[in-house]
Amino acid sequence: MSTDWDVAVVGAGTAGLVAAQVAAERGLRVVAYERLSPGGQLVNLTTLHDHPGGTGPELMSALTAAAEEAGVRIAYAEVTRVHPGGPARLETGDGEVTAGAVVVAAGLSAGRLGLPGEEALVGRGISTCAGCDGPLFRGRAVAVVGDDEWTAEEALELAGFAAAVTVLVPGEPRWSAARAARLAADGRVDVVTGAAVTALRGEGVLSGVVVRTADGERELAVAGVFPFVDRRGPEGLVAGLAADAEGRLVPGDGVLVAGDARAGAEQSLAAAEADGRAAGEAAVAALAATAGSLRIVDPTHGVLPEGDAGPVEATDSTATWADVALFTNSKPNATELLRGLGERLQAHWELPELGFAAKESASVAADPDQIDWLSQRFKMVLVAVGD
Amino acid sequence: MELERRGVVAPLVVTETFLPLVQAQAQARRVQPRLLVVPHPVGGLTGTELAGRIEGAAAELLRMADEARGQS
Numbered sequence A: 001m002s003t004d005w006d007v008a009v010v011g012a013g014t015a016g017l018v019a020a021q022v023a024a025e026r027g028l029r030v031v032a033y034e035r036l037s038p039g040g041q042l043v044n045l046t047t048l049h050d051h052p053g054g055t056g057p058e059l060m061s062a063l064t065a066a067a068e069e070a071g072v073r074i075a076y077a078e079v080t081r082v083h084p085g086g087p088a089r090l091e092t093g094d095g096e097v098t099a100g101a102v103v104v105a106a107g108l109s110a111g112r113l114g115l116p117g118e119e120a121l122v123g124r125g126i127s128t129c130a131g132c133d134g135p136l137f138r139g140r141a142v143a144v145v146g147d148d149e150w151t152a153e154e155a156l157e158l159a160g161f162a163a164a165v166t167v168l169v170p171g172e173p174r175w176s177a178a179r180a181a182r183l184a185a186d187g188r189v190d191v192v193t194g195a196a197v198t199a200l201r202g203e204g205v206l207s208g209v210v211v212r213t214a215d216g217e218r219e220l221a222v223a224g225v226f227p228f229v230d231r232r233g234p235e236g237l238v239a240g241l242a243a244d245a246e247g248r249l250v251p252g253d254g255v256l257v258a259g260d261a262r263a264g265a266e267q268s269l270a271a272a273e274a275d276g277r278a279a280g281e282a283a284v285a286a287l288a289a290t291a292g293s294l295r296i297v298d299p300t301h302g303v304l305p306e307g308d309a310g311p312v313e314a315t316d317s318t319a320t321w322a323d324v325a326l327f328t329n330s331k332p333n334a335t336e337l338l339r340g341l342g343e344r345l346q347a348h349w350e351l352p353e354l355g356f357a358a359k360e361s362a363s364v365a366a367d368p369d370q371i372d373w374l375s376q377r378f379k380m381v382l383v384a385v386g387d
Numbered sequence B: 001m002e003l004e005r006r007g008v009v010a011p012l013v014v015t016e017t018f019l020p021l022v023q024a025q026a027q028a029r030r031v032q033p034r035l036l037v038v039p040h041p042v043g044g045l046t047g048t049e050l051a052g053r054i055e056g057a058a059a060e061l062l063r064m065a066d067e068a069r070g071q072s
C-alpha cells in the first residue's frame, strides 16, 4: 500500500502529540495536523493540576519538541473530513492526503451557553480561559458555568482577580470533596446548584446574565462569564463513525480516537497522554499487521523537514518600506494599541498611510488569504497576538 | 509568525503573560519572532493607561523597525 503518510494524526494537543511521537519513534512517517496551535488546551492552562508537568506552555513546548525530535511533521492546516479505508483519505486545508492509519485527537470545542448574542460577546465578557482573561476582571464580578473539576479550578483561579465569583452549576457538582472544600473556604466564591443561564445582558460588552433556579429567575450583574458546559467532540469529522451524546467519537472502522475526543474519555492531561500512547502503539501494530513484520526505517527519521527550517522569502512581493500595515486580533484595546504604535512609526518614517487588517476573533487562526495579501502587499506588519 | 517566514518584518505585540506561550509556539514553528512586550493586561485599560502602554513600547518598536530597515 503506497500512502503519503504511515500515520496521520488529527489535532496536535496532548493526546495527538504523544500518539504521533510514539509512532514516529518506531520509524513511521507521521504527520500531525493542527488548525490552531500545538498543545491544544494546554495553551490556556497557567497552572496544571493533578499533573507534574509545570505550566501549560512548558508542557506544550516539551511535547512538541519531543514529537519533532522523533521526526513528526506538524502541518498547520485543518482536517475537514476523514474517509476511513485502506488507505484512509483526509481532506485538509492543504489538500488531500492518504495515510495507512489515522488517529483522531481533536479534543472538544470551547464551552458555550447556547444563547442568542453569545458569539458576539466572546472576547467581550465571555471567555473560556481564566489564566488569559482573569486579569481583565480584577475587582469585578464574574460567573463560571459548569460542574467538573476544571470548572472548580478555573473559579478558584478567577477568585484571585475578581471581587466575586458565582459558580453556576446546571445540576449538582461533579468535583471532588477536596475541591468543594477549597471553594467553600474562599470567601469570594459562591456556588449555586441547579442553575441555568437563560439570557445574556449587554450591548457590545457583557454586563450581566439571567439565572434561573428552583426559586425563579434573577438578574446577576457580572462583567465576565466563563462557560465550561456543552463542550462538543468532533462529531461528523470521520465519515460513518458513531458519536456519543456529546459528539465524542467511538473508535472503529480502523480509525483510532485519543484524548478528550474519544467517547468515555476521562478529560485530564494524564488520561490524554496515556490515550495518545495507546493510540500510537495501536497504529504501529495495525500497520505492522498489514505490512508484514519487516519495516525499513525512514533514513531521515528525526531530521527536520526541508523548507521548514528557516524563513522563506516571498517571491511575488513588490512591497517597499513605505508599505507598513497593522494586523489586529480584535481583542479589546488591541486595535487601539496597534494604532497608537503605528502612528509613532508613521511619524518616524513619514509614511503617508498604514494598511490595516483584522482577524475576526483571537481564538481562530488567521485566514490564509489575509496572510497572502499581507505578505504580498507589505514590507512590515505590526501584529497583535496576545492579551 | 507565518509572515516572518514569508520575508515580512512582523513584530508581534504581546503582553508579558502571553510571552511564554508565544515563545513556545515560535519554537514549535522554528521561527525567531521579533517581540514587542507590553505589561499585561491591555483589554479593559482606560485611554490614559493605554497611552502609557504605547509610550512604553514605542521606542523599542522604532529601534526594531530602523534595525530591520537598515539590514535590508
Ligand SMILES: Cc1cc2nc3c(=O)[nH]c(=O)nc-3n(C[C@H](O)[C@H](O)[C@H](O)COP(=O)(O)OP(=O)(O)OC[C@H]3O[C@@H](n4cnc5c(N)ncnc54)[C@H](O)[C@@H]3O)c2cc1C
Binding pocket: A010, A011, A012, A013, A014, A015, A016, A033, A034, A035, A036, A037, A038, A039, A040, A041, A042, A045, A047, A048, A049, A050, A051, A077, A078, A079, A080, A105, A106, A107, A108, A128, A150, A151, A153, A154, A228, A234, A237, A258, A259, A260, A261, A266, A267, A268, A269, A270, A272
Ligand atoms: C479550563 C480547563 C482546565 C483544565 N485544567 C486541567 C488541569 O489542570 N489538569 C488536567 O490534567 N487536565 C485539565 N484539563 C483537561 C485537559 O486540558 C484535557 O483533558 C486535555 O488537554 C485534552 O487533550 P487532547 O489532546 O485530547 O485535546 P486538546 O488539548 O483539546 O487538543 C486538540 C487539538 O486538536 C486541534 N484540532 C481540533 N480539530 C481539528 C481539525 N479538524 N484539524 C486540525 N486540528 C484540529 C485543536 O486545535 C487542538 O489543538 C482542563 C480542561 C479545561 C477545559
